[in-house]
Amino acid sequence: MSQVIGITGGIASGKSSVSQFIREELGFTIIDADIAAREVVEPGQEAYQEIVEVFGTDVLLTDTSIDRAKLGGIIFYDEKKRRKLNGIVHPAVRKRMLQQKETAFELGEKVLFMDIPLLFESKLTHMVDKTILIYVDERIQLERLMKRNGLSEVEAKARIDSQMPLVEKKELADAVINNNGSLLESQKQVKQVLAEWEVI
Numbered sequence: 001m002s003q004v005i006g007i008t009g010g011i012a013s014g015k016s017s018v019s020q021f022i023r024e025e026l027g028f029t030i031i032d033a034d035i036a037a038r039e040v041v042e043p044g045q046e047a048y049q050e051i052v053e054v055f056g057t058d059v060l061l062t063d064t065s066i067d068r069a070k071l072g073g074i075i076f077y078d079e080k081k082r083r084k085l086n087g088i089v090h091p092a093v094r095k096r097m098l099q100q101k102e103t104a105f106e107l108g109e110k111v112l113f114m115d116i117p118l119l120f121e122s123k124l125t126h127m128v129d130k131t132i133l134i135y136v137d138e139r140i141q142l143e144r145l146m147k148r149n150g151l152s153e154v155e156a157k158a159r160i161d162s163q164m165p166l167v168e169k170k171e172l173a174d175a176v177i178n179n180n181g182s183l184l185e186s187q188k189q190v191k192q193v194l195a196e197w198e199v200i
């Protein structure tokens with residue numbers, strides 16, 4: 001029987017690092033919502049035009065692509081605008097991910113993973129059979145986010161605060177990977193969970 005496992009977490013909690021391990025070391029397909037969200041806003045795509053209509057040409061770079069830093073600087077500080085952007089981008093992302101899932105299953109894959117940051121916030125659990133949460137304490141999340149994106153504490157905090165707290169997500173997930181430690185320790189936990197679920 002085919003199965004979809006959802007990987008979720010918070011911004012900079014380690015989803016991509018864990019997904020990379022599952023793809024490269026364990027050999028599974030990962031469908032990534034962040035990548036889909038980039039593709040559907042490329043010039044010429046449906047969501048692109050809507051973003052320009054709502055947010056104006058101010059959020060475009062000179063090559064006409066979306067200025068992600070600028071758009072982020074708007075929507076992470078304004079819930080109304082964030083909802084507006086989500087309303088434009090999320091339906092297109094869901095559609096794209098479902099197409100990718102169909103293709104993978106048609107190619108004979110039995111288990112695949114979807115990396116969806118806003119799985120619980122957007123109530124997308126119906127898209128997956130089981131959920132794995134990549135958890136970190138908020139202090140570590142803040143530090144890793146500031147470092148990776150070169151953000152100030154205020155900027156990083158605004159991004160974290162735009163999401164459901166990871167302690168709340170813990171209650172909703174089928175399995176929790178504690179990524180406070182090294183990546184190797186997290187990889188061990190992932191293998192343990194997948195072995196318990198008889199996926200590997």
Ligand SMILES: CC(C)(COP(=O)(O)OP(=O)(O)OC[C@H]1O[C@@H](n2cnc3c(N)ncnc32)[C@H](O)[C@@H]1O)[C@@H](O)C(=O)NCCC(=O)NCCS
Nearest residue numbers: 010011033034037068071072082086089093117118162163
């Ligand atoms: C605001 C945008 C332009 C900023 O782009 P940027 O390249 O800086 O960030 P990136 O897309 O890589 O996202 C990084 C992380 O930010 C968080 N995040 C992104 N969008 C949102 C959102 N609307 N609400 C809460 N958290 C978000 C996620 O944890 C995501 O993994 C971009 O994130 C975006 O278009 N967001 C709306 C679509 C969306 O919700 N994407 C997330 C999953 S579908």
Ligand SMILES: Nc1ncnc2c1ncn2[C@@H]1O[C@H](COP(=O)(O)OP(=O)(O)OP(=O)(O)O)[C@@H](O)[C@H]1O
Nearest residue numbers: 010011012013014015016017144148179181182183
């Ligand atoms: N166990 C770890 N130890 C040290 N650094 C880590 C660990 N896990 C992840 N990181 C680092 O923390 C940052 C965030 O990790 P990653 O990009 O995997 O998170 P993410 O959840 O995919 O983030 P986002 O949703 O924002 O794209 C990266 O710079 C990554 O190298």
